[in-house]
Amino acid sequence: MLAAVTFDFWxxxxxxxxxxxxxxxRAGYLRAVLAECGEEVSDLAxxxxxxxxxxxxxxxWREEHRTPPAEEIVNVxxxxxxxxxxxEARERLTTHFSRVVxxxxxxxxxxxxxxxxxxxxxxxxxxxxxxxxxxxSVLRELLDKHGLTGAFDYxxxxxxxxxxxxxxxxxxxxxxELHVPAYQAAHVGDMERTDIVGAHxxxxxxVHFVGANGRDADESTADAVVRRFADLPAVLGSLVCPxx
Numbered sequence: 001m002l003a004a005v006t007f008d009f010w011x012x013x014x015x016x017x018x019x020x021x022x023x024x025x026r027a028g029y030l031r032a033v034l035a036e037c038g039e040e041v042s043d044l045a046x047x048x049x050x051x052x053x054x055x056x057x058x059x060x061w062r063e064e065h066r067t068p069p070a071e072e073i074v075n076v077x078x079x080x081x082x083x084x085x086x087x088e089a090r091e092r093l094t095t096h097f098s099r100v101v102x103x104x105x106x107x108x109x110x111x112x113x114x115x116x117x118x119x120x121x122x123x124x125x126x127x128x129x130x131x132x133x134x135x136x137s138v139l140r141e142l143l144d145k146h147g148l149t150g151a152f153d154y155x156x157x158x159x160x161x162x163x164x165x166x167x168x169x170x171x172x173x174x175x176x177e178l179h180v181p182a183y184q185a186a187h188v189g190d191m192e193r194t195d196i197v198g199a200h201x202x203x204x205x206x207v208h209f210v211g212a213n214g215r216d217a218d219e220s221t222a223d224a225v226v227r228r229f230a231d232l233p234a235v236l237g238s239l240v241c242p243x244x
Contacts, residue, residue: 002236004180005119006171006199008189008209009129009139013116013148015212016106025104026050026133029096030077037085049080057132065167067158070098070133101134101142108146109212111229118233120151124178127152128170128187130194131159153178165189166198175202183241186223188232192216205239207232 007013027046034041053073060068068076071094078085078093085093119125129139136157143149154177158164161173175182182203189195189206190213199206200221208222209229217225224235 002123002184002186002239002241004124004126004175004178004185005236006126006128006174006185006187008195009127011190011213012188012209013109013112013127014106014142015109018104018106021104022100023050025100026097030093033085033089033093034083037089039083039085041081045081049077052080053077061130061164065164066162067131067164069135069159070094073133097133098135098138101138105142109229113146113148115229115232116148116151124153124180125151126154126156126174126178128156128165128174129158130164131157135159165194166201168198168202171198171202171204186236186239192219192221196220196222205241207235
């Protein structure tokens, strides 16, 4: 019988349709700060520099199994622009890039809050989140805003833990915090490469949530595929733990 369930954050607990607007605001704020410091750059140069920041993040995430903090990504962006803005301006950029997610925020996936509260009565629950510009400290504010924090026994954010999915150390650390063996735990997430592969490598069961992001659905190796949060309790209850 399952004893614990862990959840991915992005496109699992929260569905994000506002990423482009956050990118637009980051670009606008970057342009304003550069101009304030006497550096005039083209829109194309800004977009190219932001793309360099994303590429740096993506390579570290995929190849090194870590998610660079916002400060590191901002420095890559500014280096791409050959900018010499002072440290104080870099700090302001980092803060804005990190916290704009609270201004243009994702919303809880339909049914997620109700279902998570119900599951918390039966299982130990945890979040396993690979962070981007927004660190765990900011994402906790989103969980708090929607009354979700109290349902979870443990929150893991990659910027705090130093390791990101699919590294098995992430899942093992969370399971240790929950005091649950891997074979009695299931992970719910939207990405085959990180959530499903990582959970299986750690010895957990895996549920592929495709209700917000279905790009990996056809290649899923998960033990179950779910499109609606409302279906999760029944699906989790039907999973057979190896060794149970």
